[in-house]
Amino acid sequence: MKAVVIESLEGPEAARLTDFPEPAGAHERARGQRVLVDVHAAGLSVIDNLQARGRYQYGTSTPYVVGSEVAGVVTESESHDFAVGDRVGAIVFWGGVAEKCLVAPEYTAKLPDAMPFADGAALYLNYSTAWFAYHRAEVRPGQTVLVQGAAGGVGTAALDLAAAFGAKAIAVVSSDEKAEVAKRAGAWAVVRSDANWLAEVRDLTDGHGVDVVLDPVGGDRFTDSLRSLRIGGTLVVIGFVGGEIPEVRVNRLLLRNLKITGISMDTMDAEYPGTLRLVRDSVQALLDEGRIHPFVGHRYPMADTVAALTALEERSTLGKVVVEVRP
Numbered sequence: 001m002k003a004v005v006i007e008s009l010e011g012p013e014a015a016r017l018t019d020f021p022e023p024a025g026a027h028e029r030a031r032g033q034r035v036l037v038d039v040h041a042a043g044l045s046v047i048d049n050l051q052a053r054g055r056y057q058y059g060t061s062t063p064y065v066v067g068s069e070v071a072g073v074v075t076e077s078e079s080h081d082f083a084v085g086d087r088v089g090a091i092v093f094w095g096g097v098a099e100k101c102l103v104a105p106e107y108t109a110k111l112p113d114a115m116p117f118a119d120g121a122a123l124y125l126n127y128s129t130a131w132f133a134y135h136r137a138e139v140r141p142g143q144t145v146l147v148q149g150a151a152g153g154v155g156t157a158a159l160d161l162a163a164a165f166g167a168k169a170i171a172v173v174s175s176d177e178k179a180e181v182a183k184r185a186g187a188w189a190v191v192r193s194d195a196n197w198l199a200e201v202r203d204l205t206d207g208h209g210v211d212v213v214l215d216p217v218g219g220d221r222f223t224d225s226l227r228s229l230r231i232g233g234t235l236v237v238i239g240f241v242g243g244e245i246p247e248v249r250v251n252r253l254l255l256r257n258l259k260i261t262g263i264s265m266d267t268m269d270a271e272y273p274g275t276l277r278l279v280r281d282s283v284q285a286l287l288d289e290g291r292i293h294p295f296v297g298h299r300y301p302m303a304d305t306v307a308a309l310t311a312l313e314e315r316s317t318l319g320k321v322v323v324e325v326r327p
Contacts, residue, residue, distance in 0.1 A: 001021075003098035005064065011313075012049055015305050017302055027095075027102040035104070038073045040326040042098075043096065043122050045321075046312070065097060065098045070096040073085065073086070088110055088111060090103035097305055109124050110284065118322045126320065129154050135282075139211070140167075144211050145168070146225070147169055149216045150169075150185070156185040161292075170191060170210065171185075208230040212229075213225045213228060213233070220246070229258055233259070238263060294319075298317050298322065299324055
């Protein structure tokens with residue numbers, strides 16, 4: 001089969017479109033259940049560039065196929081959850097930019113018939129992450145949520161999900177173009193990171209601050225994210241696409257009764273079995289109700305996967321970056 005393969009951990013430029021053996025056995029997270037998919041579109045994420053440089057914490061050995069998310073049609077299934085012919089979207093961590101790919105049932109959702117495969121490839125990784133962040137923060141109707149990196153894949157998903165949780169989302173963005181993306185994704189208000197966004201957030205919340213911050217960025221905004229919280233508020237650490245892991249002066253938490261929590265579905269499921277299925281079933285229910293609207297910002301053909309990975313690494317992308325395997 002045709003696939004985009006990395007044979008050495010030298011970064012995204014090492015990716016090559018070539019012939020590669022079709023997947024054997026089962027996905028390593030599938031508990032032995034073989035589910036094979038004909039891939040129509042593959043989604044890229046920060047996982048792909050971290051893995052391409054050997055920096056992903058759950059990395060794999062070379063050679064491997066790039067692509068952390070897929071959408072396509074099931075062609076073989078040993079799972080009771082999915083049947084041959086089902087249209088699905090799944091997190092795969094790697095292996096996505098190929099004509100065929102293995103998926104794991106607990107990381108897979110069924111796509112509505114009307115959803116394009118490109119949208120399906122922008123679905124599960126971002127929305128499961130955003131849903132779990134809302135869940136961990138115990139967001140309630142009427143609360144206000146601040147979303148950092150709001151024009152990215154997780155950010156746009158978080159904005160889209162705000163209505164499902166009955167919350168109002170304030171988007172933090174760095175350009176006019178990203179502001180338009182955030183508004184389209186469902187932001188209640190938008191503030192600019194290159195202005196005094198903290199003061200604007202306080203004005204928008206009548207001086208109280210937001211109830212929750214969802215932060216996939218980290219870096220030098222982290223302290224102001226804490227400052228933007230109201231007393232008793234919660235900050236959810238989602239990732240560090242800003243490149244730096246921030247440090248916290250814990251007296252800030254003590255004096256204002258703040259909470260910081262991280263999210264990792266895998267480790268939670270290991271300690272609290274059923275977490276992955278809770279997330280999957282919750283995202284599936286929202287999908288079935290038509291309440292999920294993925295935002296695909298960029299589409300590339302398989303031959304241009306290196307360009308797609310490079311754009312993602314340079315943070316010049318909006319929404320989800322998708323490679324069309326079967327246009």
